[in-house]
Amino acid sequence: MTPPRDALSHDRVLQAALALADAHGLESLSMRRLGTELGVEAMSLYRHVPSKDALLDAMVDAIVDSWVAVDAAPGEWRARLAAIMHRAHGALLARPWAVELVTVRPLVGDGRLRYAESITTALLDAGFSPQLAHHGLHIVDGTIMGFTAQQARRPTAAALGDRVQALYDGALADEFPGISRTILEHHDHDEEYALMVDLVLDGLARLRDGSPPPRSGSGANYVLTVA
Template identity: 45%
Template sequence: MTPTREPLSRDRVLRAALALADAGGTDALTMRRLGQELGVEAMSLYRHVANKDAVLAGIVDLVIGEITLPSTADGWKEAMRSRGATAHQVLMRHPWAPALLMSRTNTGPAMLRYIDFTLGALREAGFSWQLTDYAWNTMDSYIYGFTLRKLSFPIAEADYAEVASAHLHMLAGGQFPYMAEMTRLVGAGNHPGEPDLAFGLDLILDGLERLRG
């Protein structure tokens, strides 16, 4: 008996597109390649998605849908801290996503839910509308930027100490004393050298707390 092929649907198209983007980035995601992955002609895809731009919008929303929205029972700061950490983890699983999030208008249902939760948590905590808007955008700018830096930085975290030691000779002679001191600390294993998401996020949250007061 010939196995029954799973019918094509928008969700199936987007899930396949997400897998392609994760494997090779959005440049590897073409309608032709997507059709091949699904075992159909590319023209068949257009019954479910308008074009590649619609596919990109759809898979960005799938990624945002993976971000768990935390409870606000322990306060707005803990909720925003958890939200930021989870968003970073999700975006690290999908390295192509941060650039798209910052370069396009994303209005899918998961994104709208994500934004509405954030606005609601801040408003219920007593922030004005203006400060809520500033807070939301500042937090997300930091999270997306931090994630992009981590994804694109040319040195792996495990290699920091080795790379620092290898470059220490360039800082001999006292011309760059503070850089030399930091490099020695990293090379000796006394400082990780890798930025910590929580450090910067807590600075933002503490600053927002003062403004809220």
């Protein structure tokens, strides 16, 4: 049964788009197919989202907004940031199609701003200077997106070629003993990410409590992308 027009809303269209991408991949998302999923003509959707690009931006904003931690005590800055980093990492791995989308859509909406505000406020409340809080935002965000994107796109050993597969099979231990040993004894990406989170938070704490290290390069200002 076709729902009445007033049953549609921006949020209902957004949630249907997210569900469609989750079920069939981002490439399956078109306004025509989304309309079919909702039981309406595609043109009806434009009363609630002005374009497909606007819909994609809204999807990114909703995804990033879901990362904001609200369950840690306000004073526990490490717990607040760790919660955000782990929530974001898990959410993106559960939606591999979203990794690319979040990195390529430049528009900053309220969801992204709430995410940035949550990280920045946690750092400022913990005694970080505004400059270090600004750097901390980009360090945290870069760690989330960089590590998660790498993990989400990591192919199987076989796809990386015969030499890598041979490493995993233990056939190149004499030629590459160091790599072979690490593969044989331990290879846990979740543990790697947890270690990365701890290293980032430890590093930020040291910067707050001591003198920032000398900067190299041009020292150009960052531009807030919250991506």
